Amino acid sequence: ALAREELAIHIPSGLDNGLTPEEISEIILHVTFYAGWPTGVQASLTAAEAFDARGLSLGELPRAPSGTEASTPSSLSDAYAAVPRLGALRNSLLYGDIWERPLLPKRDRSLITVAVNQALYATNELRTHINRALDENGVAPQEISEVILHVTFYAGWPAAVNAGRLATAAFEARGVDLSALQ
Numbered sequence: 001a002l003a004r005e006e007l008a009i010h011i012p013s014g015l016d017n018g019l020t021p022e023e024i025s026e027i028i029l030h031v032t033f034y035a036g037w038p039t040g041v042q043a044s045l046t047a048a049e050a051f052d053a054r055g056l057s058l059g060e061l062p063r064a065p066s067g068t069e070a071s072t073p074s075s076l077s078d079a080y081a082a083v084p085r086l087g088a089l090r091n092s093l094l095y096g097d098i099w100e101r102p103l104l105p106k107r108d109r110s111l112i113t114v115a116v117n118q119a120l121y122a123t124n125e126l127r128t129h130i131n132r133a134l135d136e137n138g139v140a141p142q143e144i145s146e147v148i149l150h151v152t153f154y155a156g157w158p159a160a161v162n163a164g165r166l167a168t169a170a171f172e173a174r175g176v177d178l179s180a181l182q
Contacts, residue, residue: 001035001116002155003042011050021051021058026103027112033094034116034125062102070095110137115147118163119155126163130170141167141176 014024024047032040051058070091080087099109110133117126133139144167152160171178 001031001039001119003035003039004154006154007043007046008050011047012054015050015054015056021047021056022061022103025058025061026101029101030098030104030109030112031116033098034113034122035120064097064100064102068096068100070099106137107133107139110139111143111147114139114144114163115151118148118151118159121155121159121162123162123166127166127170130163130166134170134174141171141174142181144170145181 011024015021019027025044028040028043028047031043080090099106104112110129113129114126114133116122117129130144133144134141148160148163148167151163168178171181
């Protein structure tokens with residue numbers, strides 16, 4: 001999400017840890033919608049170099065079922081009032097296509113999105129995605145806690161403190177025993 005040179009290290013490490021080129025490609029596609037097109041292009045170029053260095057080719061990526069569309073939560077309606085086409089693309093493309101692609105489960109997409117929004121210090125979006133992860137996509141509070149801890153070393157302490165506050169509020173609203181988190 002931060003378009004740093006570490007991708008040249010982490011993409012091969014992801015392959016070593018069992019990720020397929022298709023999964024890495026899908027992660028890059030997903031992150032591009034949150035971190036921006038230039039970030040996605042750079043990550044794609046870096047992935048292509050890593051795949052070429054290992055003689056790997058990218059197989060066919062499964063697509064989302066056609067005709068899938070989501071609606072914008074009312075809490076976000078003002079975010080799209082001035083740019084209605086952005087709201088329509090969010091519903092049809094981001095949530096209707098990208099989030100519905102079957103290669104990565106929504107649980108994994110939620111973890112990725114929480115990580116990206118923490119790294120970008122995107123407070124409102126991070127709050128929304130922590131709640132969505134917990135309520136809709138089967139992510140456990142301990143997993144949110146672990147993502148925040150992991151991303152801290154890449155995005156910095158202030159972003160972690162911000163994410164920690166948001167997670168604490170979300171956990172408390174759900175009656176999570178904070179002392180049980182490790």
